[in-house]
Amino acid sequence: MTGxxxxxxxxxxxxxxxxxxxxxxFAVARGLQERRRAALLAALPPVAAGHLASVAVVAALVTATRSVTTSTTLTVTGGAVLVGFGLWRLLSRRHFRWAGMRLSTAQVAGWSFLMSSAHGAGLMLLPVLLADPPAGGHAGHLAATPAGALTGLLAAGVHTVAMLAVALTVAVVVYGVLGVGVLRRVWFNVDRLWAGVLVAAGVVTLAAAI
Structure with a gap:
């Protein structure tokens, strides 16, 4: 995997x-509910773990099974899924509801996995992973499965570390400065932006395959 x-x-x-x-x-809400920053900080690791699992499933499968002859099929399929999922999220009037705050660590991780999967987190890596040259193997043959899977897991790990760092920064700033009273409008805008980026990524992926 290149730099x-x-x-x-x-x-x-x-x-x-x-x-x-x-x-x-979610982490900010936990911190405000228990009135301590430690609760906010404790909520983020299981959130990251669930996100990592969701992204790793897609990343490992893509990098472990890709080959020169199957790249086009994967690209077209992934691009179509990205566009379709993004359009569904963009046109949908429904928003996901936050689960109850009294959740165990395992339940928070499970919630994060479902939320990340529902928002197509792993799908966003498809254009990047499919653009990377296959790790080993000859034209027309599958890349080495263990090496490919490890490459996908590395990508998922780097992705999740960056996600956790940014989420931690935002959560601490919001908890300490802004509060959650003005976040309803922000949620709407970011949700629509997210859907739009999914569609754009899908279009780019399909264009690269044609």
Missing amino acids: RTLLAVAALGAFHGLNPAMGWL
Whole structure:
């Protein structure tokens, strides 16, 4: 995996960290509910773990099974899924509702996994991962599965570290300065921006395959 690819997955992680649907708003709510910053900080690691699992599933599958002959199929399929999912989120009038605040660590991680999957977090890595040259193997043959899977897990790890760093920064600033009273409008704007980026990524992916 090239340095440019790592920077790209880290940038996408930073973008995910800005999205309140990916967990920082949940962490802020926990901190305000228990009236202590430690509760906010404790909520973020399981949120990151769930996000990592969601992204790793897609990243490992893509990098472990890609080959020269299957790249076009993966690209077209992934691009179509990105466009379709993004349009659904963009046109949908429904918003995901926050779960109850009294959740265990495992439940928070599970919630984060479902939320990240529902928002297409792993799908956002498809254009980057499919643009990276296959790791080993000859034209027309599958890349080495263990090496490919490890590459995908590395991408997911870098992505999640960047996501956690940004989410932590935003959560601490919001908790200490802004509060949550003005976040309803911000949530709407970021949610629509997120959907628009999904569509744009899908279009770019499909254009690269044609």
